[in-house]
Amino acid sequence: MIAAPRLSSSFLQASGHALPEPLMALRKQRGTALIDMPLPTRKTENWKYSSRYLKLDDELATGLPAAGKTGPELAVAGYHVVFHNGVMVPEASDYPDVDGITIQRFADLDDDEALELAERLDNTLDSNAVQLARLNSARFEDGLYIRLKADAVLDQPLYIVCETDASTPGSAYPRIYVDAGRHSKITLVEEYITSGAESAMVNTVTEFALSEGAQVTSIRLALDGDNVQHIGATGARLKNNARFESHTVGFGGPLRRHDLQVRLEGPGAECVLNGVVVTQDKQHYDNHTTIEHVAPHCNSDETYRNIAADESHAIFNGRIHIHPDAQKSNANMSNKNLLLSTGAEIDTKPELEIYADDVKCAHGATVGQLNADSIFYLVSRGIGRREARALLSMAFINELVERIPVEPVKETVQARLNLFFEQTFNEA
Amino acid sequence: MLSIKNLHATVEGEEILKGINLEIKAGEIHAIMGPNGSGKSTLSQVLAGNETFTVTQGEVLLDGNNLLELVTEERARKGIFLAFQYPVEIPGVSNMQFLRTAVNAQRQHRGEPEMNAAEFMKLARETSKQVDLDPGFLKRGVNEGFSGGEKKRNEILQALLLQPRLAILDETDSGLDIDALKVVADGVNALKSKDRAVLMVTHYQRLLNHIVPDFVHVLADGRIVKSGGKELALELEERGYGWLGINETAAAAS
Numbered sequence: 168m169i170a171a172p173r174l175s176s177s178f179l180q181a182s183g184h185a186l187p188e189p190l191m192a193l194r195k196q197r198g199t200a201l202i203d204m205p206l207p208t209r210k211t212e213n214w215k216y217s218s219r220y221l222k223l224d225d226e227l228a229t230g231l232p233a234a235g236k237t238g239p240e241l242a243v244a245g246y247h248v249v250f251h252n253g254v255m256v257p258e259a260s261d262y263p264d265v266d267g268i269t270i271q272r273f274a275d276l277d278d279d280e281a282l283e284l285a286e287r288l289d290n291t292l293d294s295n296a297v298q299l300a301r302l303n304s305a306r307f308e309d310g311l312y313i314r315l316k317a318d319a320v321l322d323q324p325l326y327i328v329c330e331t332d333a334s335t336p337g338s339a340y341p342r343i344y345v346d347a348g349r350h351s352k353i354t355l356v357e358e359y360i361t362s363g364a365e366s367a368m369v370n371t372v373t374e375f376a377l378s379e380g381a382q383v384t385s386i387r388l389a390l391d392g393d394n395v396q397h398i399g400a401t402g403a404r405l406k407n408n409a410r411f412e413s414h415t416v417g418f419g420g421p422l423r424r425h426d427l428q429v430r431l432e433g434p435g436a437e438c439v440l441n442g443v444v445v446t447q448d449k450q451h452y453d454n455h456t457t458i459e460h461v462a463p464h465c466n467s468d469e470t471y472r473n474i475a476a477d478e479s480h481a482i483f484n485g486r487i488h489i490h491p492d493a494q495k496s497n498a499n500m501s502n503k504n505l506l507l508s509t510g511a512e513i514d515t516k517p518e519l520e521i522y523a524d525d526v527k528c529a530h531g532a533t534v535g536q537l538n539a540d541s542i543f544y545l546v547s548r549g550i551g552r553r554e555a556r557a558l559l560s561m562a563f564i565n566e567l568v569e570r571i572p573v574e575p576v577k578e579t580v581q582a583r584l585n586l587f588f589e590q591t592f593n594e595a
Numbered sequence: 596m597l598s599i600k601n602l603h604a605t606v607e608g609e610e611i612l613k614g615i616n617l618e619i620k621a622g623e624i625h626a627i628m629g630p631n632g633s634g635k636s637t638l639s640q641v642l643a644g645n646e647t648f649t650v651t652q653g654e655v656l657l658d659g660n661n662l663l664e665l666v667t668e669e670r671a672r673k674g675i676f677l678a679f680q681y682p683v684e685i686p687g688v689s690n691m692q693f694l695r696t697a698v699n700a701q702r703q704h705r706g707e708p709e710m711n712a713a714e715f716m717k718l719a720r721e722t723s724k725q726v727d728l729d730p731g732f733l734k735r736g737v738n739e740g741f742s743g744g745e746k747k748r749n750e751i752l753q754a755l756l757l758q759p760r761l762a763i764l765d766e767t768d769s770g771l772d773i774d775a776l777k778v779v780a781d782g783v784n785a786l787k788s789k790d791r792a793v794l795m796v797t798h799y800q801r802l803l804n805h806i807v808p809d810f811v812h813v814l815a816d817g818r819i820v821k822s823g824g825k826e827l828a829l830e831l832e833e834r835g836y837g838w839l840g841i842n843e844t845a846a847a848a849s
Binding site: 538540541543544545546547548549550551552554558559561562563564565566 | 643644645646666667668671672676677679682683685686687688692693696697700701704736737753757
């Protein structure tokens with residue numbers, strides 16, 4: 168019998184960066200818990216389709232040095248925070264110092280604040296479901312702690328650019344925690360990008376705690392390079408009447424994994440989760456989402472679309488769990504998929520677990536190809552076949568892209584998608 | 596301009612066109628009439644290059660070039676335009692984007708500069724008024740949620756923007772009330788030019804009250820069984836197809 172592969176102990180080496188004591192202690196404790204952690208295999212249900220893409224070689228265990236600094240790719244109005252290999256770059260960051268809103272890097276927290284944070288970290292994520300996110304908790308070298316007091320409103324989007332600089336092989340662990348007080352409001356844009364061409368892994372965790380009536384919009388762009396494995400987790404917990412809106416846009420890579428877990432814990436809470444994924448060549452992308460309807464009278468509305476070209480592989484797993492007390496829950500989930508070639512693969516799995524009897528729950532998943540009648544209609548007007556396919560592919564996801572509520576982000580995404588389809592269809 | 600010789604075509608192994616011969620010269624308007632199932636729509640689709648149909652015999656020349664060797668988009672760029680009987684709805688692609696992409700694809704083919712968004716928007720708005728289509732329809736998805744009449748007007752709008760050599764109108768009159776019919780007919784009449792030909796495929800004579808054809812052909816069971824001038828259409832209206840030895844009920848049922 169062959170022993171199951173385990174996480175190499177080299178991944179659990181403490182980093183050199185000094186953090187406030189409570190965070191150092193948390194890291195150490197999380198690291199200890201991960202000793203001999205079995206790595207996911209084909210038999211691990213939530214990694215069934217993705218374990219074969221995961222390659223945690225020892226060389227990736229080295230923490231990437233946080234030396235350089237970088238500028239935000241989105242040169243747009245708003246506030247900016249730049250992370251370089253998981254460590255904040257103050258010189259490149261620009262964010263407000265206003266009443267009611269505290270934005271701090273982990274390294275700058277005093278012991279009381281660090282203790283408060285250490286008690287909160289990981290409390291939005293189910294550790295059994297996001298095993299590899301726990302590696303972030305053992306390895307983060309810095310992070311961003313955002314607190315909004317009651318009624319505080321951040322007047323412009325906060326862009327957080329996380330650059331993984333793979334000039335040498337290794338890994339980076341960006342970390343974000345947002346505590347949104349009662350009736351506060353914030354829009355956060357996370358953008359994950361790569362520089363350098365060596366093999367690397369970025370492991371991200373972003374958490375949102377929403378108090379009563381808080382409104383958080385989270386936009387997440389996974390734009391890492393083909394040399395980077397990207398493992399990310401986002402967690403959100405919502406109290407009464409809070410609203411969480413998420414837009415994730417992902418381009419494929421050697422390994423792309425995002426877990427999104429939302430817990431609706433107070434009556435009247437609502438989440439809207441939109442996701443767009445495109446993959447080409449031999450790329451991979453795996454989205455796993457979980458919505459926990461814990462309290463009654465909550466709404467969830469989830470729409471994910473995947474497009475897979477060439478020999479790429481896209482996966483969607485959407486779980487909705489309606490707890491026994493969550494009467495009058497209203498849950499909608501839709502996952503539509505487009506296969507652009509016979510060599511591409513898409514796996515979609517809606518999972519519904521309903522333990523309350525008075526709920527409305529609808530779900531649908533489809534996998535299809537471009538419509539031949541639509542192609543004929545377009546080419547009959549003189550439009551080239553490749554351009555017709557690109558137009559129709561874009562049309563498949565554009566409705567979701569249009570919903571991104573920050574105009575410059577939407578335009579960036581559309582431009583990148585157009586480029587993606589141009590590449591896909593020119594090689595075809 | 597267009598010369599069809601002994602054209603045979605099949606769909607899923609069944610022969611639908613059984614030897615069509617037709618000559619169309621620039622400046623002419625031809626009407627093809629015939630009962631349901633006679634092959635009228637098949638002829639339109641085959642000329643436009645729908646790959647669902649297989650041409651088994653014959654040739655089609657457009658300005659002396661073999662049309663059947665060209666794929667659909669190349670035919671369109673050479674000037675073939677088909678107004679669809681059932682225009683396709685394409686949510687997610689705006690009508691404006693679709694029209695501009697098509698016009699620019701054809702301009703590029705002719706070596707003309709592309710039209711920019713502002714230039715094109717002006718042209719599209721003016722042209723849409725010509726077919727009585729509110730410019731608001733330009734912002735919507737292609738044919739998305741359009742009524743039958745709006746779809747047909749959108750087809751004519753495309754023809755006016757693309758200025759084809761040969762416009763083929765497949766049952767463009769079906770499903771139109773009398774006002775919409777007039778609008779569509781005015782659009783088609785605006786297309787008339789000495790350099791362009793129009794081929795109208797229709798089941799009914801009523802469109803021909805508004806667009807007067809130079810020639811009328813009767814298609815039955817995959818062949819043209821009679822050709823004449825515009826008076827032939829009136830005769831068909833009065834007498835039906837029976838006097839030509841066509842059993843309309845049987846043809847319709849097939």
